[in-house]
Amino acid sequence: MLVIGIAGGSGSGKTTVVQAITAQLHEKVVVIPQDSYYKDSSYLPLEERQKVNFDHPDSIDFNLLNEHLRCLKRGETIEQPVYSYLTCSRSKTETVTVRPADVIIIEGILVFTCAELRDQMDIKIFVDADDDDRLMRVMARDILERGKTVETVIQRYTKTVKPMYLQFIEPSKRYADIIIPQGGHNKVAIDIISATIEKALHKNGSRK
Numbered sequence: 740m741l742v743i744g745i746a747g748g749s750g751s752g753k754t755t756v757v758q759a760i761t762a763q764l765h766e767k768v769v770v771i772p773q774d775s776y777y778k779d780s781s782y783l784p785l786e787e788r789q790k791v792n793f794d795h796p797d798s799i800d801f802n803l804l805n806e807h808l809r810c811l812k813r814g815e816t817i818e819q820p821v822y823s824y825l826t827c828s829r830s831k832t833e834t835v836t837v838r839p840a841d842v843i844i845i846e847g848i849l850v851f852t853c854a855e856l857r858d859q860m861d862i863k864i865f866v867d868a869d870d871d872d873r874l875m876r877v878m879a880r881d882i883l884e885r886g887k888t889v890e891t892v893i894q895r896y897t898k899t900v901k902p903m904y905l906q907f908i909e910p911s912k913r914y915a916d917i918i919i920p921q922g923g924h925n926k927v928a929i930d931i932i933s934a935t936i937e938k939a940l941h942k943n944g945s946r947k
Contacts, residue, residue: 740812741939742859743844746851746911747866747922748904749794750876755923756866757846763933766841766940769811773847775820775835776804781828788827794903796852804845805855811839812859841940848904851911861939864932865915868922870901 743760747753761768778800780788792798800820807817818834851857851865874896881887887895912918917935919928 740839741842741861741936741943742808742812743842743936744850744857744860744863745844745846745866746848746864746908746915748868748873748908749848749900750873750880751866751868752876752922752924753846753848753866756864756919756929757844759923759926759929760933760936761844763929764842764936768842768844769837769840770844770846771804771808771819771837773799773804773845773850775822776800777822777829779822779829781826781831785827791827792899792903794848794899794907796849796907799847799849799853801853801856805853805859807837808843808845808856808859811837811843814839842936848908849911851914852907857914862917862932862936863915865912865918866922867912867918867920872922 745753745757757770761770776799777791777793778798780791803820807819810817816836816838819837821830821833821835822828823830845856845860851863857863877896877900878889878892881892881895882889917928917932919925919932921928923929
C-alpha cells in the first residue's frame with residue numbers, strides 16, 4: 740500500500756491532479772478528501788456555523804482522519820463522514836464505506852499541517868498555482884456548488900482564505916517531496932508523478 744498526500748491552496752487544482760493521477764494508475768485507488776473530516780458544528784446556530792474558518796487547521800478532525808488512515812493501512816474498512824457545506828454540519832446518519840486499496844490519496848488544503856498525518860504518507864505532493872487563478876476557481880466553485888454570492892466569496896477570500904493560505908498552507912509546501920506548478924494543467928509533472936508511483940508500488944511488491 741502507498742499513501743500519497745496532495746495539498747495546495749483552495750482552487751489550486753488539487754482535484755484535477757488527483758483525477759489525472761488516478762486515471763493513469765491501474766491499481767485500485769481510494770481518495771480520502773480532507774473536507775469530509777471537518778469538525779461537526781451542528782450544535783451552533785446556522786448563522787454561527789457559516790462563520791467557521793474552514794481554512795484553519797483547527798477546523799479539521801485530524802484525530803479521526805489519522806485513525807481512519809491507520810485502519811486502512813491495517814486492511815480494515817472505514818466509514819468516512821459526510822460533511823455538508825450548505826448546512827456546515829456532519830451527517831448524523833450517512834457515511835461512505837471505504838475499503839483498503841493499493842493506493843490511498845489524502846487530499847486537502849491542510850493535510851501537510853498535521854505532523855502525525857504527514858508521517859503516514861509515503862509521497863507528499865504540493866499543487867501550486869497563481870493567486871489570481873486560485874481566486875477565479877474558488878469563486879466559480881463556491882457560487883455554483885455551495886450557493887454563495889460573489890460578494891460573500893470575495894469577502895471570505897479576503898478575510899480567511901488568503902490569510903490562512905499565507906499563514907498555514909503556503910509554509911507547508913516545505914514538507915512536499917514534489918511541487919507541481921501550474922496546478923492540474925501540468926501534464927508533464929503528472930506523468931512523472933504517475934511513473935514514480937508505479938515504480939514505488941513495484942518496489943513495495945503491490946504489483947505482481
